Amino acid sequence: MNSSLKLSNRDRAVLMKAPFLAGLGNSALVRLMSMMTISTLPARKFVMREGETADAFYCVLNGYVRLFRLSREGREADIMVCAPGDTFAEHLLFNDNVYRCNAQTAEPATLARFDMQAVRDLAQQDPEIAKALIAAISRHLVGTMDCIANDRLFTAPQRVANYILSRCPVEGGSASIRLPFQKSLLAGMLGLAPEALSRAFSSLRRVGVTVRGRIIQVGDVQALKNI
Amino acid sequence: MNSSLKLSNRDRAVLMKAPFLAGLGNSALVRLMSMMTISTLPARKFVMREGETADAFYCVLNGYVRLFRLSREGREADIMVCAPGDTFAEHLLFNDNVYRCNAQTAEPATLARFDMQAVRDLAQQDPEIAKALIAAISRHLVGTMDCIANDRLFTAPQRVANYILSRCPVEGGSASIRLPFQKSLLAGMLGLAPEALSRAFSSLRRVGVTVRGRIIQVGDVQALKNI
DNA sequence: AGAGGGATTTGATACTGATCAATCAATCAC
DNA sequence: GTGATTGATTGATCAGTATCAAATCCCTCT
Numbered sequence: 005m006n007s008s009l010k011l012s013n014r015d016r017a018v019l020m021k022a023p024f025l026a027g028l029g030n031s032a033l034v035r036l037m038s039m040m041t042i043s044t045l046p047a048r049k050f051v052m053r054e055g056e057t058a059d060a061f062y063c064v065l066n067g068y069v070r071l072f073r074l075s076r077e078g079r080e081a082d083i084m085v086c087a088p089g090d091t092f093a094e095h096l097l098f099n100d101n102v103y104r105c106n107a108q109t110a111e112p113a114t115l116a117r118f119d120m121q122a123v124r125d126l127a128q129q130d131p132e133i134a135k136a137l138i139a140a141i142s143r144h145l146v147g148t149m150d151c152i153a154n155d156r157l158f159t160a161p162q163r164v165a166n167y168i169l170s171r172c173p174v175e176g177g178s179a180s181i182r183l184p185f186q187k188s189l190l191a192g193m194l195g196l197a198p199e200a201l202s203r204a205f206s207s208l209r210r211v212g213v214t215v216r217g218r219i220i221q222v223g224d225v226q227a228l229k230n231i
Numbered sequence: 232m233n234s235s236l237k238l239s240n241r242d243r244a245v246l247m248k249a250p251f252l253a254g255l256g257n258s259a260l261v262r263l264m265s266m267m268t269i270s271t272l273p274a275r276k277f278v279m280r281e282g283e284t285a286d287a288f289y290c291v292l293n294g295y296v297r298l299f300r301l302s303r304e305g306r307e308a309d310i311m312v313c314a315p316g317d318t319f320a321e322h323l324l325f326n327d328n329v330y331r332c333n334a335q336t337a338e339p340a341t342l343a344r345f346d347m348q349a350v351r352d353l354a355q356q357d358p359e360i361a362k363a364l365i366a367a368i369s370r371h372l373v374g375t376m377d378c379i380a381n382d383r384l385f386t387a388p389q390r391v392a393n394y395i396l397s398r399c400p401v402e403g404g405s406a407s408i409r410l411p412f413q414k415s416l417l418a419g420m421l422g423l424a425p426e427a428l429s430r431a432f433s434s435l436r437r438v439g440v441t442v443r444g445r446i447i448q449v450g451d452v453q454a455l456k457n458i
Numbered sequence: 459a460g461a462g463g464g465a466t467t468t469g470a471t472a473c474t475g476a477t478c479a480a481t482c483a484a485t486c487a488c
Numbered sequence: 489g490t491g492a493t494t495g496a497t498t499g500a501t502c503a504g505t506a507t508c509a510a511a512t513c514c515c516t517c518t
Contacts, residue, residue, distance in 0.1 A: 156308035
């Protein structure tokens with residue numbers, strides 16, 4: 005793990021557009037950014053572990069981070085996959101001080117680390133920062149509630165279709181998207197075993213979805229919406 | 232629906248202990264409470280509907296409120312069941328202004344209603360209120376993430392066991408609890424059809440769980456923890 | 459206390475997705 | 489390039505739950 009205070013331009017752009025920081029005024033921004041640290045992590049590196057003291061939260065600048073919990077027998081269940089711009093563990097600020105799940109990079113990643121206590125202090129002083137926190141946490145909550153509804157309401161092919169649609173240009177007609185990560189990660193996000201994702205893709209062939217590697221071609225976006 | 236500004240003593244006690252308001256100083260408390268309205272609703276009454284403009288959030292004072300989403304075919308999926316002390320839709324304050332799910336009383340209920348705009352203004356002025364909001368929303372997020380992990384990691388009998396354990400006095404030995412609501416509501420909370428809940432209970436008989444009406448008797452709490 | 463009606467349980471069946479194993483494809487190291 | 493490693497697909501089977509229908513239980517109301 006390589007830690008530094010320096011930010012690449014690309015990473016800086018992601019950070020500034022992250023829901024947590026977007027919309028902050030200059031002084032709040034400077035205060036937050038001067039206390040964060042940047043680290044570059046290899047793939048499969050643990051960022052935090054369930055049960056550890058929660059003394060920092062993170063914002064993903066590059067790569068993907070998988071949040072998951074383990075069963076007693078060692079089975080893993082993904083709770084959320086964080087993309088560039090997402091923060092995680094930020095909701096422990098005014099709550100518990102113990103991480104409730106594990107976080108692992110799904111590929112080489114760059115993260116901004118924020119010290120809990122420092123941000124807690126800032127949030128108490130600066131209402132703008134408090135508001136940014138509320139927005140970030142609220143956003144997570146919306147996503148998490150959507151996830152429950154998806155799991156409970158839809159079958160595997162439907163969830164896959166929903167995911168594809170969420171990344172398609174809205175219009176009808178045909179479209180082509182590229183998965184930004186491995187299929188096994190997508191499977192986890194959707195609460196599926198990799199085999200089930202594979203079968204879901206192949207069952208979507210009859211509605212005009214073609215998959216080759218990470219490229220997904222959709223013949224008729226509208227048709228996909230009808231299941 | 233009967234609206235008023237008056238609070239029974241019992242409802243007031245619940246409100247003051249609600250995570251959202253507990254820990255607030257007197258002036259913040261007064262300001263929030265002077266702008267809320269109380270309503271008493273019959274069972275099965277809709278409090279909000281998916282897609283409506285989100286102009287208020289609520290705190291449950293008495294009874295239970297079910298948050299759920301509908302599929303195109305009309306199937307319902309519960310996202311959360313709110314007990315006395317819980318707030319809901321409060322995470323839309325600094326986000327979307329559209330309700331993302333339906334809310335329906337599961338039985339006659341009393342709710343405190345908070346106008347979004349008014350609380351938004353208060354939160355901007357008063358860091359203490361902002362902090363209370365962060366705590367309330369964070370709490371929800373923790374619960375919702377737990378829910379996903381539970382759904383994905385455990386089978387029906389295990390989820391039922393977890394629920395029972397969560398309401399048992401911690402010690403080992405035997406225990407007896409009373410469900411505070413109908414079994415069909417519990418089924419929804421756990422993402423199960425009522426029939427599946429029933430079968431889960433009966434499968435727990437072999438580890439010493441007896442159910443009669445709303446009373447659940449646990450022979451050996453420790454044994455229940457091992458599955 | 460008894461009747462009525464909704465809630466729950468039970469049974470039978472179908473479906474969805476997990477799991478295990480084997481094959482195939484793609485990527486990497488050398 | 490070639491073998492080795494990792495990721496993805498496919499097939500066969502199984503476990504867990506939904507669904508539908510019928511029987512029974514429990515609660516409330518009178």
